[in-house]
Amino acid sequence: MKQKTFLISGFIASLFLAGVVSFYASSSPDGLEKVAGDIGFIDSAKEHTNSDGVLADYGVKGVENARLSTGAAGVIGVIATGAISTGLFFLIRRKPGGIK
């Protein structure tokens, strides 16, 4: 498979998982939350500084439809992660031909 085909397929798969499949994810507490609740130290948790943020808790503020809200947050997250991480990895990579 060509590198370009491979990267594009991976990116589309990520968009699909975060944009569509994410709606069907389990909403039960995760491992740490569950343990914290069972044992009792969940009460020491503070509200997140950004809990009123536009994308807080993987939803777009103001979008009522849950499927759309989660999906859009996922798509934004995938694009942001893709752009920022690829940019950073390119910045620190070994430059061809060494230092100019």
Place this chain on the structure above:
Amino acid sequence: MHIPDGFIDLPTSGAFAVVAAAGVAISIRGAKSSLDEKTAPLAGLTATFIFAVQMLNFPVAAGTSGHLLGAALAAVLIGPYAATLAITIVLILQALLFADGGLSALGLSVFNMSIIAVWFGYGVFLLVKKIMPKKKVSISIAAAIAALLSVPAAAAGFVLQYAIGANATFSVTAVLTAMLGTHLLIGIGEALITFFAVGAVLASRSDLVYGYKNQVSQLEIRAN
């Protein structure tokens, strides 16, 4: 396993943030040698894929869910240094944009997931790979076993932080038992996803897989 603000006191969180920052700084230097024109985009894709799959919580036991951590997956695909960076980028974006994982707890989470899970997972991967036959499928199996154990390893990191600086007074032993048990279960899901994801990349572009390339180059050196 994204830690909210408040579980661990600020001095402990600060101390772990310093250690985490040092680990990230070392990884930036270390990742240079494994990242080039071809592997830098794969590293970006790995971070992106991990972000996406971390949204997919799967049920593990009654009333509990888990999601991919991706540490072992990233370490095998792009090498441990770049993996530390990939997971760190994901954790920072999740905390800043999605209010997932407390900002004061970011150093704690980076320490557990980007450093412990990545390096412990990579160590397990190398050990298992050594004793397995030199086949492609061995890479996927070694990655899966590394994934299985990397999740309780990260959970143990949290227990260490809890023991040092919890804002609550519940028994550390109780937290340890519950965290390891629950996260071993989540590790099974982690192992399955890692097995198939590594297998898919090996099937399409095995030349890009860090944990496989290393094996090939080692063989070449021996042959010379």
